[in-house]
Amino acid sequence: MIKIKPFLIAGLLLTGFTLSATAQIGEARSNFSVGVNGGVNLNSVSFTPTIKQNSLMGITGGLTARYISEKYFAMICGAQVELNFSQRGWDQLFEIPGENGDMVEDPTQIYTRKMSYIDIPFLAHLAFGNERGLQFFIHAGPQIGFLIGESEKIEGVNMNKLNDTQKAVYGTKIQNKFDYGITGGGGVELRTKKAGSFIVEGRYYFALSDFYKTTKKDYFARAAHGTISIKLTYLFDLKK
Incomplete structure (x- = not known):
């Protein structure tokens, strides 16, 4: 039952946002935009048992497509999808007296x-502000991912002093390459008449899946990503 609750929460959030974004009860819009995004990830992993970590920095970037469907009072509603390359992982923290x-x-x-x-x-x-000018917005929804590569870096580590939890990840390949979770955040967008839209955004991704096997016979009960992304996006209108 423990793992069902995040799915229920994610489903309720997604349903609420989707209904708000698609219900045609406001002023209809039909604005389709495409563009590119790029930025940095600050990564960590939720392990049970725990492993002490520093944030691991990586890059993220890709393509963005957005459709604005309506304006409901002061709220501009739409949907957005992205195709991104994203670096994740963790940096183990070693301590000495x-x-x-x-x-x-x-x-x-x-x-x-x-x-x-x-x-x-x-x-x-969901955005608030001028349709041409400055807007504040929030994003929320599900995210899926596919592992395409991994690497380890080991330097100066005394393997004889590692505990069982640390030994469990050394040299162990990722077992579940399909990743899924929920993501959300907000930011500021400057919409211009001719030059397109310029966007600054902060976002957090919370994985609901584990990249190691987490059955009762396996060592870890949880091994899932948590990622803070700071990114810039540029969009231009294909249809206004």
Whole structure:
């Protein structure tokens, strides 16, 4: 039952946003835009049992398509889909006793796992502001991803001092290459008459799937991505 609750929450959120974005009860619009996006990911992984980590930075970028269907009072409603390349993974935090007896980071030991995905988010788009000018918006919806590559970097690690949790990931290939979850965020958009739209956005992705097997006989009970993305997008209108 524990794993059912995130699906129910995601389903309710998606249903609510979709109804808001598609119900034709406001002023109809038919604005279709396409463009490109790019930015950075700040990645971590939720492990159970836990593994201490630093944020791992990666890149993200790809193609964006958006359709604005209506304006309902002050709210501009639509839907957006993207096809992105996205770098995820984790950077393990090693600690040693410091001068005062406190645990401090040991920079001589390095373990990072980088994972490359093709991501496809399906987003409800709700914006507030001028149709030509400055807008504030929120995005929310499901996201799927497909693992296309992975790599490990190990330097200076004393394998004899690793605990069982750390040993469980070293050299272990990703077992589930299909990834899915929910994503959402918000930002600011400047819509111009002739030059297109310029967008700054922050977004968070919460994976509902695990990339390692998590049955009772497996070591991990959870191994899932959590990613903060900061990105820029440029769109131009194909249909106004």
